Amino acid sequence: xxHNTKVKIGxxxxxxxxxxxxxxxxxxxNIEIAKIAVKNLNKKRDIENLDESLLxxxxxxxxxxxxxxxxxEVIGGVEPAYDxxxxxxxxxKHIVTANKExxxxxxxxxxxxxxxxxxxxxxxxxxxxxxPIIMPIKTTLAGNxxxxxxxxxxxxxxxxxxxxxxxxxxxxxxxxEAQKLGYAETDPxxxxxxxxxAYKIATLATIALNQRVxxxxxxxxxxxxxxxxxxxxxxxxxxxxxxxxLAKLTEDNKADVRVHPMLVxxxxxxxxxxxxxxxxxxEGFPVGRVMFAGPGAGMFPTxxxxxxxxxxxxxxxxxxxxxxxxxxxxxxxxxQVDINDTQNKYYIAITASNTPGVIGSIxxxxxxxxxxxxxxxxxxxxxxxxxxxxxxxxxxxxxxxxSAISELEKNSNILxxxxxxxxxx
Amino acid sequence: xxHNTKVKIGxxxxxxxxxxxxxxxxxxxNIEIAKIAVKNLNKKRDIENLDESLLxxxxxxxxxxxxxxxxxEVIGGVEPAYDxxxxxxxxxKHIVTANKExxxxxxxxxxxxxxxxxxxxxxxxxxxxxxPIIMPIKTTLAGNxxxxxxxxxxxxxxxxxxxxxxxxxxxxxxxxEAQKLGYAETDPxxxxxxxxxAYKIATLATIALNQRVxxxxxxxxxxxxxxxxxxxxxxxxxxxxxxxxLAKLTEDNKADVRVHPMLVxxxxxxxxxxxxxxxxxxEGFPVGRVMFAGPGAGMFPTxxxxxxxxxxxxxxxxxxxxxxxxxxxxxxxxxQVDINDTQNKYYIAITASNTPGVIGSIxxxxxxxxxxxxxxxxxxxxxxxxxxxxxxxxxxxxxxxxSAISELEKNSNILxxxxxxxxxx
Numbered sequence: 001x002x003h004n005t006k007v008k009i010g011x012x013x014x015x016x017x018x019x020x021x022x023x024x025x026x027x028x029x030n031i032e033i034a035k036i037a038v039k040n041l042n043k044k045r046d047i048e049n050l051d052e053s054l055l056x057x058x059x060x061x062x063x064x065x066x067x068x069x070x071x072x073e074v075i076g077g078v079e080p081a082y083d084x085x086x087x088x089x090x091x092x093k094h095i096v097t098a099n100k101e102x103x104x105x106x107x108x109x110x111x112x113x114x115x116x117x118x119x120x121x122x123x124x125x126x127x128x129x130x131x132p133i134i135m136p137i138k139t140t141l142a143g144n145x146x147x148x149x150x151x152x153x154x155x156x157x158x159x160x161x162x163x164x165x166x167x168x169x170x171x172x173x174x175x176x177e178a179q180k181l182g183y184a185e186t187d188p189x190x191x192x193x194x195x196x197x198a199y200k201i202a203t204l205a206t207i208a209l210n211q212r213v214x215x216x217x218x219x220x221x222x223x224x225x226x227x228x229x230x231x232x233x234x235x236x237x238x239x240x241x242x243x244x245x246l247a248k249l250t251e252d253n254k255a256d257v258r259v260h261p262m263l264v265x266x267x268x269x270x271x272x273x274x275x276x277x278x279x280x281x282x283e284g285f286p287v288g289r290v291m292f293a294g295p296g297a298g299m300f301p302t303x304x305x306x307x308x309x310x311x312x313x314x315x316x317x318x319x320x321x322x323x324x325x326x327x328x329x330x331x332x333x334x335x336q337v338d339i340n341d342t343q344n345k346y347y348i349a350i351t352a353s354n355t356p357g358v359i360g361s362i363x364x365x366x367x368x369x370x371x372x373x374x375x376x377x378x379x380x381x382x383x384x385x386x387x388x389x390x391x392x393x394x395x396x397x398x399x400x401x402x403s404a405i406s407e408l409e410k411n412s413n414i415l416x417x418x419x420x421x422x423x424x425x
Numbered sequence: 426x427x428h429n430t431k432v433k434i435g436x437x438x439x440x441x442x443x444x445x446x447x448x449x450x451x452x453x454x455n456i457e458i459a460k461i462a463v464k465n466l467n468k469k470r471d472i473e474n475l476d477e478s479l480l481x482x483x484x485x486x487x488x489x490x491x492x493x494x495x496x497x498e499v500i501g502g503v504e505p506a507y508d509x510x511x512x513x514x515x516x517x518k519h520i521v522t523a524n525k526e527x528x529x530x531x532x533x534x535x536x537x538x539x540x541x542x543x544x545x546x547x548x549x550x551x552x553x554x555x556x557p558i559i560m561p562i563k564t565t566l567a568g569n570x571x572x573x574x575x576x577x578x579x580x581x582x583x584x585x586x587x588x589x590x591x592x593x594x595x596x597x598x599x600x601x602e603a604q605k606l607g608y609a610e611t612d613p614x615x616x617x618x619x620x621x622x623a624y625k626i627a628t629l630a631t632i633a634l635n636q637r638v639x640x641x642x643x644x645x646x647x648x649x650x651x652x653x654x655x656x657x658x659x660x661x662x663x664x665x666x667x668x669x670x671l672a673k674l675t676e677d678n679k680a681d682v683r684v685h686p687m688l689v690x691x692x693x694x695x696x697x698x699x700x701x702x703x704x705x706x707x708e709g710f711p712v713g714r715v716m717f718a719g720p721g722a723g724m725f726p727t728x729x730x731x732x733x734x735x736x737x738x739x740x741x742x743x744x745x746x747x748x749x750x751x752x753x754x755x756x757x758x759x760x761q762v763d764i765n766d767t768q769n770k771y772y773i774a775i776t777a778s779n780t781p782g783v784i785g786s787i788x789x790x791x792x793x794x795x796x797x798x799x800x801x802x803x804x805x806x807x808x809x810x811x812x813x814x815x816x817x818x819x820x821x822x823x824x825x826x827x828s829a830i831s832e833l834e835k836n837s838n839i840l841x842x843x844x845x846x847x848x849x850x
Binding site for chain 2: 134
């Protein structure tokens, strides 16, 4: 430590992450928790020797407290966090937050306000939990033009998909189990519909691509339609299904940012990311391809990142200059690619009549829409004399797939399009 | 960029890495290369529009040049680099270096000198090439107590081992090919005997364990004794053989730091690191286990890390305070564990007479030395009626293995101990 006075923390939120932060800060003599805002003052806390006089149920006592140097916000959600952090910044406080939704929706406003007030906002914990990813992009990789991010940013969905593949069971069954184990919330929408991943990739892409990515323009698709059969077909074809957060810089410098399930080739390092682990793969020049993996959530991994941010700010408080590398407003708005204009390979699972020529007509219809097929597999015939057919296309435009699908649906031999999933190359 | 004057670089060395640095710096208007020291002024350089007037064959023109802010040293080796960098630091210059040997052998002296002179030494490129690892440890992970590092830090040996496993060919054969491809040097000693990995883990362990690790006390064993048969046996048992750089903090806070081949369980993420890729796995509290992987060498990946360090220093030159996080002298000397006192599982490949009871006597001898066996496999009988026996032990003390081996060697039914390789748990 470089300075002698204690740095004072105001902590907003004492849930899982907040509790972790209190526990790990005990080992740091030069950092003091001045105040902790909680929802319920009477709740029993799992923290040894917690000084109850620190607790308040009025978070404005923290953001308006002249003693507080750094406000650590771990409550999540846009309000009241947004108003609290604005107030804190206007009061000259530095911010450490784990709030991905707030950053995705109000990041630009907050970063600009912080710049104007010469304070910094750090948020390593908001993206990929304990994995160092924001700071490496801002420091070691600062000279790179990063053009691709492929990431697994949500532990809940990765746990569900891993379990579905391993045990061959349905989405619904695994979800119930994950809820029992505390890996999924009672209302799992935020995770399973991809909102959580979308918030994270919005902020990660903004910093990595160096353009502000609009959360409202991110295409998002969850995992609820993936079934055990898709898992099995994918495996047979040499893939695993993962919920992938993607960001690519196109040749004309547009940002293609999206969240959706993908078939990931089994040899790709992301295919080996199992359970609640997160991973981020970055590709750029001059570095090439680098990968980061680790715990994406949990009390202590998240506290590790919050702690790193607190220490970084603490070390710079001694000097009058704020670390320039901590500033992070991006005032160039990205031109974001519409999902219909993206290029992908596709997995299409079809139920068809077991009629000669059905594969031929699938090929013909796809051909008419400029889609080449990489493989077509008939995966068995069932009792009603219908056949499961799995198609993997070559890379083609999303809007071509959509028009081909609508033509396939009109074909009398095609009984059902069961699923369409993009395929990682 | 936060300041308006150009930062001036003096580059020592224009080999592969130096050339990469010149090429990538072209895109940064606020950084100027003031001078480049080369060995041979007449050598043809693969750099477009290189201003030849920048070249000198006297590197002291750089370290004594009052215009130079940052000396970038990419020549490698202890001398003359050590004297050059000492001179540069005494002249108030900041240092960016990719020189792992110098850091391992003279790091402490250089870091202390830099602290005294209020300059910084950054060295992201010295360890794991393009992978951000030093800066994450100093920033995001700064609050952690890191207790374990398991890493693949040498691309040449990992290429050789990957190829041996894939193609089932001998070490000698693959080495020759690697030399042809430029992946291995004409004298491959530095790589294949583990010196390069040892230099890197010395510095990496010093920063991660927060104690100065003495390169002379690091146990080191190379890959030259690994044969195609070991590869096959390992694979059959569910392992891959990798050259692992290891650093562990023992319960009594000693540093167990070493480099040697290991059987890595095929499900461990390090087992999937193929070819010239490097990887570092860190384990600590509160973060848990995090993994980094990427290109460990090469012109552009290494230049990426050099560039990140140059930019970090450049951004701080505007302020009078040097970034405290860049300081890195470690004045506590680690108590290093002797290899004989380490605990490991072992793979032992034995050629024995095909006699009844030979496996029994192996078990009995091991038992006498307090070694439990996890598995004993007879791997076929050859024409001369000898049998290959592969033993995997439970975790035991290295000195017990040594005494057991010397007893095994005296047993008349044991014809040869072919190899002993430690096994990762």
